[in-house]
Amino acid sequence: MSDTMQPVKKRVHPVDEVLPPGKLAIYGFQHVLAFYAGAVIVPILLARSIGLNNQQLIHLINADLFTCGIASIIQSVGFWKIGVRLPLLQGVTFTAVSPMISIGVAAGGGTDGLLTIYGSVLVAGLVTFAIAPFFGKLVRFFPPVVTGSVITVIGLALLPVAAGDAVTGLDGKQDPTSARNLAYALGTVLLIVIIQRVFRGFIATIAVLIGLVAGTAVAWLLGDASFTDVGSSSWAGVTTPFYFGAPKFAVAAIISMVIVMLITAVETTGDVFATGEIVQKRVGSEDVTRALRADGLATVIGGVFNSFPYTCFAENVGLVRLTRIKSRYVVAAAGVFMIVLGLIPKAGAIVAGIPAPVLGGAGLAMFATVAVVGIQTLTKVDFHDHRNVIIVATSLGLAMFVTAQPDVAKVLPTDLQVLLGSGITIGSISAFVLYLVFFHLGSGLGPAVAGTPGNLIRLEQVNRMDRDEFVTTFGPLFQGPPWIAERAYEHRPFRGTLDLRQAFQEALFSGTEAQQHELINAYPRLGADEPDLEAQSVEDQDTHHLTSLGGSNRDELDALTTAYEERFGIPLIVCVREEGSLDELLAHGRHRLGNSPAQEHYRAMVEIGKIAGYRFDTLVADANPYLSAKTTHLRLQ
Known part of the structure; x- marks a missing residue:
């Protein structure tokens, strides 16, 4: 071997790739712009609700940005066993807004209320850090049906926030009838789409940044963007620990904030799984533990530096998916920018000048992308x-209900309103709890896969069947000999109905040529009106009333099936339920007359697989009245 040969360089995962400084800066700043409105809204809402003055509000915003930056660096870069080391940006959780307002008002409002909030935030952060390892072990309770539901809920529940921004004018009031606001929002969306379609590479990855800058520039030229606060803002503003005074600790406030952090832990888990899907990196229990430790530590830092509880920001998950920039160091760069903004109020005032409709347009694109990630995850669900x-229907339904009618939270006592505080909260809790109820509590018999509503046969019972019982139950999926059901039986135990279905499909094509030929000849002639015709065959053919045809239709079908049998020596087998009409069925059969015998042997087996798929769906639907008659079929193509 030559001494000059260089060792093969180990490939770096895109998540761990350190991009050139210029790109890091641009991509990081794009994250900041996408994040900024959501970051500052929490201190604004809180300050207004508990009676803080304008100077105190400015300090809260600076402290929020400063701490967001530190928290994002901890989560993305990580150290020891803290930080998930994924491109996840940290922000103040919206789940905490209502509870914090309640705590602050109950403590007398103003600075006294704020100090009581900070006491509860500090303790809740420590509790989150302590329980992170325990919560990480619950990952097995977050299969795709839960994570997909949570991610979809997050995306859909955030869309109304973007829609609200899209119709908000320079005066801060919403006006859905304003053509100008609509033009800014839709123009931003359109520009992002055009850039994604026309450009490739670097330009495409900063489409959101270009959309925000261009939209703001147009609004400024037309007099709809104001930067007057830039002149009045100071150049430097350092937040100091416990700026407002020593925190106060109240038991009720602490319990309320701990509940908030437990709910937030479910949301964080969903965000971690969503990002893992996007960047194609497997997420395990240790990843969730590290992410929650980072949430807990960031929340403690927030309590010290005059900020609030932290969680992974779903808004920026959508940006990662939209731009396909997977490096976690981009988020770290965004963290540096946020620290700078927190220390230079004048810089923050420039960013704050972005018009709400422009932010709303970008938000529509990003939040919908989060929902798409959830839908992609749900494609893995049986x-x-x-x-x-x-599970999916209930969690989505409740989430959208609370999102559309947020005042329903007021039916609960003040301390429990956090449970209905947002669609994300109730949707996440519902998905998690329902999964436990349906899959881990009770008899554990599993889904009904055969029988009738009064006499169900469940998955666990199927796995306990002997060969004869199994063949008797599922043999009718196929005509004639029972060898398919016998071979499918060998695939036990079945993990779900999809697993059971696939066992029959694999068994179908595992037979010898003689067995397959015997199977094909067991199927009746299309349109055969025989007294002993099996019920399944009658049901198959009744789609187009083939057993009761008359006149020219009967003659055409008989001529086709006779010609087919004479040419190939087997009956013409067609999955009648997939043909749109009798004419289409006849055209399908005539086309197949031009095939070779080998090709038709294979095609017959494929059609038998399709017929069995429909019969399986009927069997499951009969057993379980909750299933829709229009199920999605796993067919052999």
Whole structure:
């Protein structure tokens, strides 16, 4: 071997790639712009609600940005066993807004209320840090049906926030009838789409940044963007620990904030899984533990530096998906920018000048992208199992209900309103709890896969069946000999209905040529009106009333099936339910007359697989009335 040969360089995962400084800066700043509005809204809402003055509000905003930057660096870069080391940006959780306002008002408002909030935030952060390892072990309770539901809920629940920004004018008031606001929002969306379609590489990855800058520039030229606060803002503003005084500790406030952090832990877990999906990096229990430790530490830092509870910001998860820039060091760069903004109020005032409709337009693109990630995750779910259907439908339904009617939280006592505080909260809790109820509590028999509503056969019972019981139950999926059901039986135990279905498909094509030929000849002639025709065959053919045809239709079908049998020596097998009409079925059969015998042997087996798929769906639907008649079929193509 030559001494000059260089060792092979180990490939770095895109998440761990350190980009050139210029790109890090641009991509990081893009994250800051996407994040900024969501970051400052929490201190604004809180300050207004508990009676803080304008100077105190400015300090809260600076402290928030400063701490967000530190928290984002901790989460993305990480140290020891803290930080998930994924491109996840940290921000103040919206879940905490209502509870913090309640705590502050109950403590007398003003600075006294703020100090009581900080006491509860400090303790809640320590509790989150302590329970992170325990919560990380719950990852097995976050399969795709839970994570997909949570991620979809996050995306859909955030869309109304973007929509609200999109119709908000320079005066801060919402006006859905304003054509100008609509033009800014839709123009920003359109520009982002055009850039993504026309450009490739670097330009495409900063489409959101270009959209925000261009939209702001147009608004400024038309007099709809104001930067008057830049002149009045100071150049430097350092937040100091416990700026407002020593924190105060109240038991009720602490309990309320700990509940907030437990709920936030579910949301953080969903964000971690979403980002893992996007960057194609496997997420495990240790990753969730590190992410929650970072949440806990960031929340403690927030309590010290006059800020609030922290969590992974879903808004920026959508940006990672939209730009496909997976490096965690981009988020670290965003963290540096936020620290700078927190120390230079004048710089923050420039960013704050971005018009709400422009931010709303960018938000529509990013938040919808989060929902798409959730939908992609849900494609891994077996929706033939009615439990999964109920989990997804219920969590989405409740989330959208609370999102559309946020005042429903007021029906609960003040301390419990956090449970209905947002669609993300109730949707995440619902998905998690329903999964536990359906899959880990009770009899654990699993989904109904055969029988009738009064006499169900469940998955666990199927796994306990002997060969004869199994063949008797599932043999009718196929005509004639029972060898397919016998071979499928060998695939036990089945993990779900999808697993059971695949066992039959694999068994179908594992037979010898003689067995397959015998199977094909067991199927009746299309349109055969025989008294002993099996019920399944009658149901298959009744789609187009083939067993009761008359006149020219009967003659055409008989002529086709006769010609087919004479040419190939086997009956013409067609999955009748997939043909749109009798004419289409006849055209399908005539086309197949031009195939070779080998090709038709294979095609017959494929059609048998499709027929069995529909029969399986009927079997499951009969067993479980919750299933829709229009299920998604896993067919052999």
